[in-house]
Amino acid sequence: MEKRQDIVLGLIFVGIGIFAAWMATSYKGASGTYPMVLGLVLTLLGATVSIKALRQPTDQPRALVNAPAKLGTAALVSAIYVALVIPLGFYTASFLLVLAMPLALGFRRLVYALTVAAVFMSLIYLVFSVLLEKPLPRELILSLNAVGG
Amino acid sequence: MEFYTNALSHVLSFGPLTAMIGATLLGVFIGALPGLNPVMAIALLLPLTYSMDPLVALAMVAGIYNGSMYGGAIPAILLRIPGTPASIATTFDGFPMADRGEASKALKIACWSSAIGGIASAIALMTMGPMLARVTLFFGPAEYFWIAIFGMASVAVMVGSDPVKGIMAAVLGLLIGTIGIDNLSGQARFTFGQTWLLGGLDLIVVLVGLYALPPVLQLAEKCDLKGLSAAQLKLADVPFKKGEIRGLIPTWLRASGIGIGVGILPGAGGNIAAFLSYNAAKNASDDPSSFGKGNPQGVAAAECGNNADNAASMIPALALGIPGNVVAALVLSALTIHGLQPGPQLFHQNPTLVGGFMMEMLITSVLIFALGGAVATRVFAQFQRLPGVLLVPTILILMCVGVYVINGRAIDLWVMLAAGFAGYFLEKVNFPLAPVILGMILGPMAEQSVRRALLISRGDMTELVTRPISAVLAAVTVLVIVWPLVKMVRRRRKPAEQ
Amino acid sequence: MTLKATFIGLTAAAAMAAPAFAEYPDRTIELTIPAGAGGGTDTSARKLALLLEEKLGTSIAILNVGGGGGSVGASQFMQAKPDGYALFATWNSPLTTVPQVQDVAYSLDSFTPIASTSETAYTLCVKADFPVTTGADFLAELEANPGKYTYGNDGIGGTMQLAAERIFQAKGIDAVAIPFGGAGETLQNFLGGHVDIYGGSISTVLPYVESGEAKCPIVTSAADVPALEGASGLEALGLADKETLLWRAILGPKDMDPAVVEMLANVIDEAVNDPSYVEFLATKGEVPNVVKGDALGARLQSEYDALAEVSKALGL
Incomplete structure (x- = not known):
């Protein structure tokens, strides 16, 4: 190995x-x-x-990956998240990630995940959008609203 | 003396004082979140300085700068994710300490060391500022080349078990450092026709990916669904052994000296200071093999070194008008906006402001003593109580937002992911990652300086070693490389004699 | 959004332009600066943005995209939507100089010129003990000693280097260019005696001229610069047509609504001439200079053509 x-x-x-x-x-x-x-x-x-x-005469075992299924899932979900950040908007994609990643990894306490997502996302919003005023990828939902209205 | 007492009375009024406390706290947070860095926060504060009392604005700059240099140590110790490039060296011993249940002790040492480094640096700025600034002028391209090579020599301490892979990692870092437009010829190198690569790969983007993603992926693999209880958090106070704190004093003195020395040189930064201090501590130690396995000296050296860089980096900026790093450039531009002209006359032009800013650098360093420890254990360590599977997405989002706001483009997120996946596998095959970052930092400095030096000497190589300072630097570099070898040979001989 | 935009285009443009114009701006404007935080372009743009925020009644978010001598920021900005919410605050070099030496994806046509804001000259300075003092003597000394003197500049193929080389070419001077990362680094190496001549912005070196440590024989503008008393403008040396300036401007992406451009240009004009901004510029050795719309486009084009000639002759 x-x-x-x-x-x-x-x-x-x-x-x-x-x-x-x-x-x-x-x-x-x-x-x-x-x-x-x-x-x-x-x-x-x-x-x-x-x-x-x-x-080298000896060949010691050395695992590259400990839990291939979990690693694969985490890697895939991360990649999908990065791909969606621009089209969906930063906050939408991130909120979905906080829910989807634990679910994909086998976490079933949905209310817990929702609470963490809500608290965490509002903190991020306060720091980056209110305090630092950094432009982040725009939310698709908002522009849909604008067209509808 | 009157210079400072007068400034002190202005600094110790309500506005600057609250600004310093608030900004130091904010700085610790900024440093602790991977991807967020002090430059970003200070750049955003800058417009405020136009309309605000400049002493209040500069108080915020000082607080964020000092606070964030310490804050980077928190995730470095708890999660092995360096919050800033300067806290990579902190992970070497900080994380092993946390791993064996000494997180709280490691955080305490980091906190004290940062404060001490910051205080020493501020005192150097206040007492010897203008004099030291003149010294930096003797450093031309040839000397900078040797400093870069000297820094590269510290790669020896981080190569791990397999030196060939360690050197390979450093060379990879050097190669990554050449990506982009070459400042000396205008040639685009390794850009593959991509305009976003013209500026090179951003250090922070690579760092966040390489260092933060592997731990996150490992968290996902562990798949902890429950989270830790307060008791399991391993924050129990491990008491200091008798004489342990006294044993740190030489390390603090040495690291402060190195940090200040690196700080006054424009262009060399806190990350180099941390590596060099760590290297020096290891070389001076009776038991170098204990480094990298949770030796408190390692944490003390790295953290003291990176904070000692801070105030010192303001010396060439305030005394000569030459900004050594981006934070110093921002401070200078804040001063120009208030009608001050950076340069030799600055100290006489507005002593209250310059003296006050130096005081603020000192006071915010002291504040780290008071505020740093509590923030680390009461706030950040508590994050670990969340189930691991929830930490995975939250850290990932912090990484992404931090990386995205640097340049405002999505491609950086992909670079980060790619670096992270590569880092995950490279670590598994005993390929050390720290030399990659070191190579990225020092490579451009070494290459550009040597080519500039040769342009100036019209291609004469001997001028690299015949100038007095460069000769000394070259000799010291050789010594640093040879010394550990000598020590190793001696140690091997000893048991043989017995 | 795009549907709406197409619709506007299809119906009578004049009738629809008025309400669109009245609404503008109703959200945050993103201002891209093709340089890192803390530099000259960054400071000027941030200070101006504060005034613009007040006059436009909206907030302005600043994005620093450094690298490649400004070409990274320019390339990234070029892809922004021309809706008036993406603006670009730059100095002239990324648009007129960098494309001469780099293979960039943009051209002058990739942008809508809105208004220039301020300008200043570059200067060449020497230590106080340099044998000559006046501009004419300085050039004669350089001409008499080909290859002897080194001059620091802001980077290979940068506007500063081209500004100097235009003069040197006219006089047949051969001086060794040493590129540095910026005026601060050049100053450090100049003061330390590692290069003989400082080449860069006036404000950086000014304190040392006032203290008598340095003297500046030449500025790269046609006229003299009041702040630098001993320096000759190029007109006095008979080289008026070799003038090269450092100037700053605000642009938009290609195909912006002319009504929005005009409105922005007028607001920028007001902001630049605000006494507080003029005073701020003075501390940096700059003067307000507002050229709007198409006239700005013409200025960019003529500078581009002039610099193309020099860089070709230099073999860059």
């Missing part, structure tokens, strides 16, 4: 290093030298990691 992971890790960095060095060849003058050196060093280091792992 550990052996195979380190070999792959090393190879990934060899790849990144070669790619960076190759990109750097097209940069003019001194601006290309530095990234090219970095790319080549990264390639060398990656190869070292891979070779070291290959030579």
Whole structure:
């Protein structure tokens, strides 16, 4: 396990290093030298990691993920949230996330989740929209309202 | 002396005093929330300074600046999520301490160390400001190059069990640091035709992703549906051992010195100060291997170092009109708006205002003693009582809002997610993350300085080491790299002799 | 919203424009600044935004998008909706200089010029012990010693560098450009003696001219600058056509409603000439300068063309 992971890790960095060095060849003058050196060093280091792992006699178990199902769910829900922040608006998407994430992970106390969502979102609103006046992605619901009215 | 007594009487009136207390509290919160940073908050306060009594406005700047530098330690200790880039070094020992039930002790040490660093820095600003400012002028591009390399040497303490992977992490950070327009040639590097990459990857965006997302994903994996009771919160007071606090004093002195030294140099920041202080504490220790496993000295060094940077970073700004970082630039622009001209005459032009601001930097540091601990344990630690599955979305939202407001664009959220997923797997294969951030911070500084130095010397490499200060810096850098090796060899020899 | 907008377009525009104009502005305006917080552009824009908030009766939220010499902010802003709620407060460089050296996605046509706000010149300064003092002698000294002197500037291909190179080209001068991150950094290296000549904004170096530590032989405007007594304007040196200024303006995205543009331009005019703002500008060595609408567009275009010539000659 550990052996195979380190070999792959090393190879990934060899790849990144070669790619960076190759990109750097097209940069003019001194601006290309530095990234090219970095790319080549990264390639060398990656190869070292891979070779070291290959030579290692023992292979200890090392789990990459402890609970694949939970991790997958959390990752997917996070990605959907980020994708929805702009179209739905920040507060709508975030409110949905506070409800959806625990539900997806097996939490069934809906009232508890709703209370936390409400309290937390009002705090965020107070800090970012009232106190700091930061522009956040606009709420779709509000513009729907505007068209309807 | 009259300079300060006069200023003190103005500062200790109702307006500035309440502003300092409120802003210090606010600062602790801002620092503690990953993604939110003092620059953002101070930039928003700036317009208020136009219409407000400037001493009140500057009181808020001082409070937020000092408070947030400490606040970053709170999530660093409790959750291993650094609230600001400067508190990465705090996670090294702070989280292991919390993990073994000493969260409250770690928070106390962080709080005291921050306050002490801040106080030492403010005293340096008040007593030696103009003199130190002149010293910074001797630092040209060649010297900055060596400072960056010196900082890079501290990567040695954070490489973990596998040095090759540690160095690989640092090189990756350096490479990420080259993304964007090269200031010296106008060449766009690694931007793949994307305009949003022209400015490079934002440090905060990468930091939040790399450091905050893996713990959040792990929380989701643990899938705790119940939450902790008050008793399980592990905030029980672990008493200090006899002499333990006294043992921290040398660390505090050293870290304050380093923080002030880094602070007065324009361009070098609190994050470098924290790493260097941590490195120095480890090198000076009798038992370097205990660092990274919950040694209180590590927390003290990092937190003291990053707060000691604060007031010192105002020295070149107030004495020369050269802002060393964004907060200093904001303070300068607040002063210009009140008709003051930053530069050597500032101290004579309006002594009440300049002296008052320095006093406020001092008083807000003292306030951290009084306010910091309570905020950490009464408010932030209580968050952990929520069921883990509810912490997952709430931290995620805080991360996203913090990242989004930096540049107001959605693409940064994706960068953060990508960095976070990468960070999750990299940690699992013993790939340290701190060197990546260090590389991102120091890389551009090292590259630009060395190229500038060579432009000035018309390509003559020897000028990098023949100038007096750069020669000293180069020697010290070599020493810092060699010293731990010497120590290690000695320690190995000792048991052999016995 | 889009449906409504199309509808307005379809019906008699003149009749509908009036009510739309009367409603404007009814919510927060977002002002993008293509530079980090705390710099010259940022401070001027924030101060102006306070006055505009008062006059427009709405709040203005400020978004700093730094990087790429302003091109990151400009590229991001270009995609904003031209509804009058997205405005762009910039200095001239991201629009007229940066596109010469970077491959940017925007052109002057990507924006609606609303009004310029203020302007100032750049200056070249030397230490008090520099052998010469007057503008003419300074240029002669540089001309006589090709490659000897280094001058700090705000970044490669920046307006400051182009301003200096326009003069140098006319005189056949060869000086070594050392790019720094901004005027503050240039000043630090100038005071420390790491570069021979300071090149940058007047306000940054002014305290050291007053204290006698530095002297400024030249400013890059045609006329002299009252704050810098010893400095020659370019007209006095016979180089009036080589004038390059630092100026600031507020723009909108492409295709803004002309009625809104006109209204905004008038409000900006009022705000800039407010005594408190004029006084604020004076502390920074700037003077109010309001050029509105199409005239501003023409000014941008002519500056763009002039700088294109220099940068081509420089091989940037």
